[in-house]
Amino acid sequence: MTTINFSAGPGALPKSVLKQIQSELFSYKNSGASVMELSHRSSEIIELIEETVEGFKRLLELDDDWEVMLLQGGGTLQFSMVPLNLSREGDLIEYADTGYWSKKAINEAKLCKRKVSVVGFGSDIDTSLPVIDSACTSGSARYLHLCSNNTVEGTQFRDFPDIGTPLVLDVSSDMLSYRMNLDNVSCIYAHAQKNIGLSGLTVVAVRKKYILENNDIPQLLQYRSHIESKSNYHTPPVFSIYVANLMQKWLENEIGGVAAMEEINNQKAKLLYDSIDASNMFRCPVGVNYRSKMNIVFTTGHEETDDKFVAFCKERNIIGVAGHRSQKRLRASLYNAVTIEDVKALTEVISLFEKQAYVYSSHAQFK
Incomplete structure (x- = not known):
């Protein structure tokens, strides 16, 4: 894969x-x-x-x-x-x-x-x-x-x-x-x-x-x-x-030019934000009117659990979701070459991690 x-x-x-x-x-x-x-x-x-x-x-x-x-x-x-x-x-x-x-x-x-x-x-x-x-x-x-x-x-x-x-x-x-x-x-x-x-x-x-x-x-x-x-x-x-x-x-x-790329990027951002906003475990701290469509930050609110999510993603061939070193957050960057299918894969991993955390972890922080 x-x-x-x-x-x-x-x-x-x-x-x-x-x-x-x-x-x-x-x-x-x-x-x-x-x-x-x-x-x-x-x-x-x-x-x-x-x-x-x-x-x-x-x-x-x-x-x-x-x-x-x-x-x-x-x-x-x-x-x-x-x-x-x-x-x-x-x-x-x-x-x-x-x-x-x-x-x-x-x-x-x-x-x-x-x-x-x-x-x-x-x-x-x-x-x-x-x-x-x-x-x-x-x-x-x-x-x-x-x-x-x-x-x-x-x-x-x-x-x-x-x-x-x-x-x-x-x-x-x-x-x-x-x-x-x-x-x-x-x-x-x-x-x-x-x-x-x-x-x-x-x-x-x-x-x-x-x-x-x-x-x-x-x-x-x-x-x-x-x-x-x-x-x-x-x-x-x-x-x-x-x-x-x-x-x-x-x-x-x-792709068909910048306008077509914009439509795709809007779809990608909506997919991921909708997944995070619907989650009982993850949240995006940025106000809706200010949210980036390129770099989506999110967190469980618990640094140890965030780190576990990064490792969980890596086990499933998804990399680059750790946040910037100055921030204790997660981050997914949806640059032009990232596909809608890639974002769907991440949303599926978010859902799977949350389900497993409910079952196995007493340390996860939920909304």
């Missing part, structure tokens, strides 16, 4: 993509060489990069006002590159604190010698999202940074605030999972290892008019260096770009 992967990252890859990687591993496009061996200056790789950039523009529905870069350094490096390229020293920039990863972005931005203002009306970020409107923002910031989906807490923005300030979105965990409205957005970024491929690649899309001339920062950290070199300023993560290219084709040709 094939293992079902609900890991928060690296996430699952479609079986058809894995098979294509396998079939082309020794000879990319009949070149006689692996895509991992070809020069990044070769015509094959230059064409691959150009095709992948255009694929992201098409799938994200970006017009010619946008530039797309294929970079390295993970989403974490963008915590520095965003303020360095979209603001200047001393500028006011605003950040919404929505959890674990947004806190890291805030701390990195402060190291860039900007005036960082944390905005949003109070909430328990483990169970909900802050209210972000014109009453809590200045209206004069260079941008407002928002993490669209919070993988650790299991919360997600689907409607982005329209407050007149350009938005910068960390979309690392929900990019291409649904059709995003980017009307008020100046920049998005995402590492690839959740919905769009392998670790090693980071996709950045930015509106041209928001890129500042900041010649006092290292060239490797300048967006303009990568735009002018067409994402080939230095040796790019070729294999990760190749896999992202295959993922684009899978999404378009096998």
